[in-house]
């Protein structure tokens with residue numbers, strides 16, 4: 110409900126989720142997965158609004174925030190989850206197009222979303238909470254073939270800290286979650302099946318398995334909730350122990 114900071118998000122399914130549970134707006138570029146996510150929220154008893162937007166375009170994300178406020182009355186929680194990975198090859202073999210795509214979505218997209226969300230939240234007596242999805246590939250670890258992606262995710266962690274300092278006195282709490290390998294297609298290596306990934310995780314991760322989207326969502330929910338009222342500008346690692 111608007112005004113309740115219960116949390117937001119559907120794990121890593123939607124690109125960008127705004128408004129607090131049980132009323133949620135899901136944002137992404139493709140209509141079909143958004144409709145599916147909205148239907149699953151409604152089937153679970155919540156209210157949902159699906160809005161198509163490209164987070165790399167200021168007008169799109171500003172319109173999405175306006176739609177959330179028009180529909181739900183306020184914007185209490187925002188989760189900036191949209192992200193893309195283009196890599197796998199050494200940096201010298203990365204195309205400029207892939208460089209700009211990652212920067213556009215992962216960095217500019219988070220900046221534009223933060224700006225639009227904060228401008229709305231600072232008008233609300235109760236402020237708001239924002240959680241950005243970074244990655245252990247940013248500030249916490251390194252992986253071959255991921256230099257550009259890692260740079261964008263390090264930027265998300267740093268943006269989170271800076272924005273948190275800038276806006277906490279306005280009642281807006283900003284934090285990040287840095288997942289390690291999560292059970293979505295993004296963590297599959299080229300040609301790898303889910304079973305291959307499970308075997309790799311058993312052999313290499315301290316926990317013996319990858320992180321689930323529900324576990325990432327639980328971390329987001331905690332940071333978005335009033336239980337985390339004193340947690341400001343942090344970057345919560347949820348990575349099956351990979352960086353322990």
Ligand SMILES: NC(=O)c1ccc[n+]([C@@H]2O[C@H](COP(=O)([O-])OP(=O)(O)OC[C@H]3O[C@@H](n4cnc5c(N)ncnc54)[C@H](OP(=O)(O)O)[C@@H]3O)[C@@H](O)[C@H]2O)c1
Pocket residue numbers: 121122123124125136137138139140142162163164165190191192193194214218242243244245287288289290291292293294295296
């Ligand atoms: N999977 C992992 O192992 C892992 C690990 C660490 C961090 N992460 C981060 O977690 C987040 C979610 O990743 P994922 O694994 O769920 O990846 P995913 O399955 O590829 O989902 C990415 C989501 O972002 C949306 N998106 C991409 N570009 C967008 C744009 N320009 N505007 C709006 N929405 C956009 C996609 O929807 P549309 O295509 O419809 O726009 C999709 O919903 C990302 O930020 C990723 O970097 C993932």
